[in-house]
Amino acid sequence: MKPILEIKELSKNFGGVTALSKVSFSIYEGEILGLIGPNGAGKTTLFNCVAGVDKPTSGRITFHARNGGEVSVGGKKPEHVTALGIARTFQNIRLFDALSVLDNVKIGRHCRTKSNFFGAVLRTGFQRREEREIEESSREVLAFTGLTDRYEEVASALPYGDQRRLEIARALATEPRLLMLDEPAAGMNPQESKDLMNLILRIRNKGVTVLLIEHDMKVVMGICERVVVINHGSWLAEAGPHEVAKDPKVIEAYLGSGAAVAS
Amino acid sequence: MFIELLLNGLTIGGIYALIAVGYTMVYGVIQLINFAHGEIYMLGAFFALTFLTALHLPFYAAFGLAMLLGALCGVLLDIIAYRPLRNSPRLAALITAIGMSIFLQNLAMIIWGSRPLPFPQNDLPAYFKQPALTVGGAPVSWLQLFIFIITILLMIGLYLIIHKTNTGKAMRAVAQNKTMAALVGVNVNRIITVTFALAGSLGAAAGILVGAYYNSVYPTMGYVAGVKAFAAAVLGGIGSVPGAMLGGVILGVAEAFGAGYISSLYRDGISYAVLIAVIVLIPAGLFGKLSRETKKSL
Amino acid sequence: MVETGRRKFDKSASLKLAALAVALVLPILPFTSEYLIHVCILIFLYMVLALGLNVVPGFNGLLDLGYVGFYGIGAYTAGLLTVNFGLSYWLIMPLAAINGAIWGVLLGAPTLRLTGDYFAIVTFGFSELVVLVITNEIWLTRGPLGLPGIEPVSIDFSWFGGPVWYLEGDTPGVYYLILAMVLLTLFVMTRVQNSRLGRAWFAIRDDELAAVSCGVNLLRYKVIAFAISAAFGALGGSFYARWVSVLSPTDFAFWESFLVLCMIVLGGLGNIWGVLIGATALVSLGEILRVVLPLVGLPMNVRFLFYGLIMVLTMRLRPAGLLPIPAVAERMRIVGARRKKPVAKVFNK
Numbered sequence: 036m037k038p039i040l041e042i043k044e045l046s047k048n049f050g051g052v053t054a055l056s057k058v059s060f061s062i063y064e065g066e067i068l069g070l071i072g073p074n075g076a077g078k079t080t081l082f083n084c085v086a087g088v089d090k091p092t093s094g095r096i097t098f099h100a101r102n103g104g105e106v107s108v109g110g111k112k113p114e115h116v117t118a119l120g121i122a123r124t125f126q127n128i129r130l131f132d133a134l135s136v137l138d139n140v141k142i143g144r145h146c147r148t149k150s151n152f153f154g155a156v157l158r159t160g161f162q163r164r165e166e167r168e169i170e171e172s173s174r175e176v177l178a179f180t181g182l183t184d185r186y187e188e189v190a191s192a193l194p195y196g197d198q199r200r201l202e203i204a205r206a207l208a209t210e211p212r213l214l215m216l217d218e219p220a221a222g223m224n225p226q227e228s229k230d231l232m233n234l235i236l237r238i239r240n241k242g243v244t245v246l247l248i249e250h251d252m253k254v255v256m257g258i259c260e261r262v263v264v265i266n267h268g269s270w271l272a273e274a275g276p277h278e279v280a281k282d283p284k285v286i287e288a289y290l291g292s293g294a295a296v297a298s
Numbered sequence: 299m300f301i302e303l304l305l306n307g308l309t310i311g312g313i314y315a316l317i318a319v320g321y322t323m324v325y326g327v328i329q330l331i332n333f334a335h336g337e338i339y340m341l342g343a344f345f346a347l348t349f350l351t352a353l354h355l356p357f358y359a360a361f362g363l364a365m366l367l368g369a370l371c372g373v374l375l376d377i378i379a380y381r382p383l384r385n386s387p388r389l390a391a392l393i394t395a396i397g398m399s400i401f402l403q404n405l406a407m408i409i410w411g412s413r414p415l416p417f418p419q420n421d422l423p424a425y426f427k428q429p430a431l432t433v434g435g436a437p438v439s440w441l442q443l444f445i446f447i448i449t450i451l452l453m454i455g456l457y458l459i460i461h462k463t464n465t466g467k468a469m470r471a472v473a474q475n476k477t478m479a480a481l482v483g484v485n486v487n488r489i490i491t492v493t494f495a496l497a498g499s500l501g502a503a504a505g506i507l508v509g510a511y512y513n514s515v516y517p518t519m520g521y522v523a524g525v526k527a528f529a530a531a532v533l534g535g536i537g538s539v540p541g542a543m544l545g546g547v548i549l550g551v552a553e554a555f556g557a558g559y560i561s562s563l564y565r566d567g568i569s570y571a572v573l574i575a576v577i578v579l580i581p582a583g584l585f586g587k588l589s590r591e592t593k594k595s596l
Numbered sequence: 597m598v599e600t601g602r603r604k605f606d607k608s609a610s611l612k613l614a615a616l617a618v619a620l621v622l623p624i625l626p627f628t629s630e631y632l633i634h635v636c637i638l639i640f641l642y643m644v645l646a647l648g649l650n651v652v653p654g655f656n657g658l659l660d661l662g663y664v665g666f667y668g669i670g671a672y673t674a675g676l677l678t679v680n681f682g683l684s685y686w687l688i689m690p691l692a693a694i695n696g697a698i699w700g701v702l703l704g705a706p707t708l709r710l711t712g713d714y715f716a717i718v719t720f721g722f723s724e725l726v727v728l729v730i731t732n733e734i735w736l737t738r739g740p741l742g743l744p745g746i747e748p749v750s751i752d753f754s755w756f757g758g759p760v761w762y763l764e765g766d767t768p769g770v771y772y773l774i775l776a777m778v779l780l781t782l783f784v785m786t787r788v789q790n791s792r793l794g795r796a797w798f799a800i801r802d803d804e805l806a807a808v809s810c811g812v813n814l815l816r817y818k819v820i821a822f823a824i825s826a827a828f829g830a831l832g833g834s835f836y837a838r839w840v841s842v843l844s845p846t847d848f849a850f851w852e853s854f855l856v857l858c859m860i861v862l863g864g865l866g867n868i869w870g871v872l873i874g875a876t877a878l879v880s881l882g883e884i885l886r887v888v889l890p891l892v893g894l895p896m897n898v899r900f901l902f903y904g905l906i907m908v909l910t911m912r913l914r915p916a917g918l919l920p921i922p923a924v925a926e927r928m929r930i931v932g933a934r935r936k937k938p939v940a941k942v943f944n945k
Contacts, residue, residue, distance in 0.1 A: 086809065113808040122809070129806040131799055131920065141792075142799045145930070146811025148792055152820060155791030156784050169792070219613060331713060383913055388909040389659060393861060396661075397907035403900030408894060423698055437861065521850075525724070561731040570721040570728070577707055579713045579822070 036063040038211055040085070041246050042123075045094035045109070047080055049266075055081040057094070062213065064078040065101075065181045067235065067245045069259035069276065073288055077268040079126055082215050084121045101212065112185045118146045121210035124202045126218050130190040139201055140173040143208025173208060180234060196227040203234065213244045223242075224244035232258050245296060256280070262273040264288070267280040299555020301434040306550065309442050309511070311550020312449035318525035318534065318542035319498030322374075326473035327493050329388070333395040334375055335501055340517060342368040342502025342557040343509035344410055350418050356424055358460060361506055368502020372494035380432055380503050381487065400519075401586070406517035414516035419510045439538040452500060453543055457495070460539060464589035473537065519567035522566055526553075530572035535586020544584065610690040612869075621774060623768035634766040635883050637839070640774040641832055642875040646859040647781045647868060648828025654866035655794065655856070656821045657801035659712055662719030663829055665726040665857055666696045668848035670830025672730060674837040675743045685749040685838055696830025700823035708818040723853060731845040749773060750839050764841075770889060774835060781828060785868050788824075797821055801866075851900055859908050864917030873918060878903065 038061040040093050047055040055077045070078050083089040085096055091109040098108045098119060108116055131139050147171040148169060154162035177183060179201045185193070191199060199219055206214055216235070220228045228251060235258055238246055247253050255262060255276055264280045265286040272279055279285055317339055324332045345367045349360035379398050383391045419427075429437040460466035469477040470487045478488050480537060508523070509515045526576040530549040534541025553559065576583060623633055645667065652660040670692040677683045677691065707718045730737050737743060750766030763769035788794045796817050799807035804814060835842055853877065863874025885899035910917070 044664070088805070088809075112813075113805075114811045114813050117809055119813045125806070129803050129809075131802040131806065133802050134795075134798055138795060141806070142812070143809050144793050145792065145796055145799075150792045151825065152788065152793055155793050156787045158787065166791070205810065312724050330714075331717070386911070386915060389865075390915045392659060392713075393857070394908050394911045396903040397911070399904070400851070400854065400900050401904035401908065404898045408898060408901070412895065412897070431798060486694060504887070514819050525720075528717070529721075542608065564728060567725055569726045570725050573721045574725075579608075581710065581714060584943070 036066070037063065039064045040099070040108075040197045040246075041095075041097045042081075042085075043095045043097070045081065045084060045096060046092045046157060047077075047084055047089060052266050055091075056085070058265065058268070058270050059094075060270060061244055061275055062244060064244055065239065065242065065260050065289065066260050067239050067247060069249045069255045069262040070246060071250070071255060071262055071279075072085040072271070076265045078265055079217055080268075082123055082217055082246075082248065085112045085116070085121060087217065095156060098213070111223070114146065117209050117211075120208045120212040121215065122206035122208070123211070123215040124199075124206050124217055124219060126221070128198050128202050130198055130202055130205075132189070133193040135187050135191055136193065136201055137170075137173055137181060139161075139190050140176055140208045140223055141169050143176075143205040144169045144173060147210055149241050174202045176208045177251065179237070180207070196230075199223070199231070200234070201204070203238075207238065211243060213246065214238060215246045215248075216252060217248045219247070220249055220254045223251075225253075228254055243249035252280075280296050299558065301436040303554045305436055305438060305442065305552035306434065307554030308547065309445050309550070310488075312446060313504045313507055313511075313521075313546075314527050314530045315450060315543045315546025316449060316500045316545045317417035317523060318506075318530040319453070319539055320501045321528050321531040322498050322539055322542040323493050323530070324536070326539075327469065327476075328380070328384070328454075329492050330380065330391050330395060331349065331528070332375075332380075333524070334379075334398040334402060335456075335497065337399050337406075338368050338371050338375070338498045338520075339501040339505040339508075339523055339527075340406060340515075340520035341402070342372055343515045343519065344406060344505075344517075345502065345516050346506040347415060347417060347509060348416060349404060350529040354394070354526030363498045364506055368505075369495040371502070372496075372498020373491050375498075376412070376491055376494040381490075383385050390475050399524075403520065404519050410517065412517055414514045417513045419513065422510060437548070441510060445511060448503065448507065452503060456496065456500070456539065464487070465492055471495035476588055526566070526569040529569045529576070533576050533583055535583030538585040541583055541585035572583070601712050623771050625763050630766045632885065633768065633771050635748045635879065637766065637774050638842040639772055639879045640771075641835060641839075642856065642859060642879050643673030643778045644774070644781050644835070645829060645832040645856050646780075646863075646871045647785055648825050648832065649856050650785070650860045650866065650868060650871050651797075651821050651825040651828075654868075655789075655797040655801065656818060657712075658708075658818065658821075659716040660719050660822075660825065661716045661850070661853055662723030662726075662859070664848045664850065664853040665719070665723030666699065666829030667833040667852065668723075668726050668730060668775070669699055669826075670696050670833025671742070671837040671848070672737055672833075674834035675746045675829065675843045676737070677742065678746050678838065682747070684752070685834075686833055686894070688838075690833035693827040693831045696833075697823040697827040699830075700826030702935075703815055703826075704819040704822035705815075707775045708815055708822060720850065720853075723848075725790075726761070727845055727848050730848070737843075737845075740845060742842050744842040746837050746843070748841065751937055764839075768923065770839060775838075777831065777835060779931055781831075782872075783867065783941070789868070793817075795822070805864065853901075855903060858903055860917075862910055862917055864919035867917070867919050867921050870921075871916055877918075878906075881906075904914045 040297040042061070043059050045058045058081065061137060070081070072078055075247055080089060087108070098106045098111040098121060100106055104210060106119060108119070108229045131142065148165050150162040150165050160214065174186070177186065180203055182197060182200055182204060191196065193276065203219065204215065213249070220231055225229060232254055235245055235247070247259060249283060259276050261273065262276045263273045264285050266277055271288060272285050274280045274282070317335065321332060324330060324335070340366050346360045346364040349355045349363055350357065355363070375398060379394050382393060383394055426441040428440055428441065429570045430440045430443045431438050436495050460469060468479065468484045470494070471484055472486055476486055526549060527546065529540045529543035533549060534543070534545030549569060552572065553565060553568050556568045599674050622636065624626055649660060649663045652658050673692045674688045674694050703722050707715055710718065719852060731739050733739065734741070748762050750763065751761045753759055754762060754838070763773055796807070797810045799810065799812055800817060807812060859874035859878050862872045862877060863872065864870025881902065882899050887904060889895070889898055
């Protein structure tokens, strides 16, 4: 298996607080990798470092591009990272509340399209073709994620589970090679979680690698092929989900927070 | 000429500091640029003027009373205009502040007319015009000395209130973290009102001093002075009281020297230039820390 | 892009057409006085300005307090080019707009990284500096003496052996000119709204972090917005110069910036049709007050007191404006609910 993202000795300090300390692991193409750990372990910080929202204090993050080249991603601006092919969702859903469902996804197409002011005003042939493509591909993505027939609704009016799916749809619209999901199952009921797991599997089957932060152990056990455990900003363990669940270090890290690993 | 410019700059700088402190305190507690603060400064001057000419009160009584009214105006401004919008988006509060500023300017025009009124020189203590001492060859009048002393006294008073009283401690708490302050039992709304009262009284004091010094009071005087004082507050680091004091003095001196040596036409421009330069180059100012709130956009 | 609020308005496309018909026919009607044409010209001018300003706070969510600076730059560009070089207005229009856009980029590029409050202050400082320069550089602009003698707009038919047709004063010719400019501006704004550019702006307005993660470069798009807004401000200014024929620095006070801001806030921030209504409402109100106030013994300038009061009341009672974009109004409500009761929020976690 080829790696798609390699994280080497990644560290991040915020003032006096060490959020990440020499974390190293790799993500392989086509896998669904789970990233777990107690609250405050540094998982979202790791996402932020990869996505360009935070600048790593030290360490390297290497992304393997489509053409085989390697790009160092740490410290790049978020819009650049998305253009390279890494998309992410947020722990507290960040949709464009005032816009329609369709428009939210269309903005996802931004990094793959080009028209500017003059194209918009003059409606050149190029711009019109591009708008058609944006419209069609956005509808396709929405259909893929199961959000048909709601295109014109305002995003904030959607039920919670659908908002999560919309955020994933928007991320998919950026044509990522690696999709990072931050607690997508949070607040979902068992049926919604099941639908989510199916969706993630379908995403993977389309060729997108998935990195998943999750607290819901049913989801982690259900779809992750491998799991990385982080605690207090450091790498703790890395193995298949069931091995990790039995790892005494991991159990100790979670002790008292009720993550008795039931299946 | 140098000493004269310096003394002039320090005088006007002290006055800017008094106004700037008002901006910075209000911004500290509710993260709002109180555009109408300049109008309280203007109203303070007009109140004193009215007390002196219409009611023939002695100067020090008029001064004190006008400061009290300034405090009251600040409180009313908060309760009537800003408090109802405490939970609205920041754009709404900013627009309200500008709206109140324009409203008050025009109200003053209606009440007192738009032409500049002279400060009644006969009602000021007679010795104000006379030189009190000479510094390096330049005369310092009693009025200037009075302005220096009052400014320093008021700032010391403010410092004592902020650092040596429980109310002051509560003010600092609210400025740092409203939620936590509320949780430890601080009545946040009352503290905000107290802040407005303090800011208003100092602003009014500044207005009276300027009216006496320049012998001219007019409804739009709050506009330019307000911008300059705001520039001073930003220079010192918005939210920092010592920063505003220092920023005011620096700006006053810079303005005096700029007008004296470079160009008196662009006297006001110096403040605008400082404002833009500080915001673009060192947004946190001299003493300030950019808080989370300031980092968010509208 | 279809903002869901606009669906209400597509049904009233007939309303818009009716309004357009009235506007086209108005100057020819028998009861139309010169004063009415004057007021309409003023309304149309402010419509252009308000539509231009709307790009920044309305589409991008950034407060701009210095719009009058670009208005002034456009006016003096047009005035000086006319007085010194006798250029035709048809050449000056694009030149003024480009000059405005250039200044928009110059001011915007270093300052649009700043947060909302600070950016607003910087724009304010800039516009004040513009006025100061106009006032003091007497060799260039004649400063407080004003710049008189600006020729009115003319259409030159003399090639075909026809007359030179001057559009000046409060005549139907000028009326149709500014109406055409309004329609042009509306055309540009509706097209941009429904495009990739417009969507990027709305994304920035709604959630900058999410926008960035979709690939939108914040600074570039904010500068584009600011430059376009400046271009339209300057465009309006160029018309103003050739209409009033005399420019004075006092025409470009901060109050004008605030007035245009009031128009877009009152009308419904971000909604271009609301902006048109806001412009009509406030200009009409101003004219009414101009007549009424002296009757009550008050100076005309005091009408700004009412503008201030209206803004305060609007923010209190209907902050999303008269024609709010429903989703924007909804978001204001959500933001308000989130900011209330911080204590409760902590406990409920």
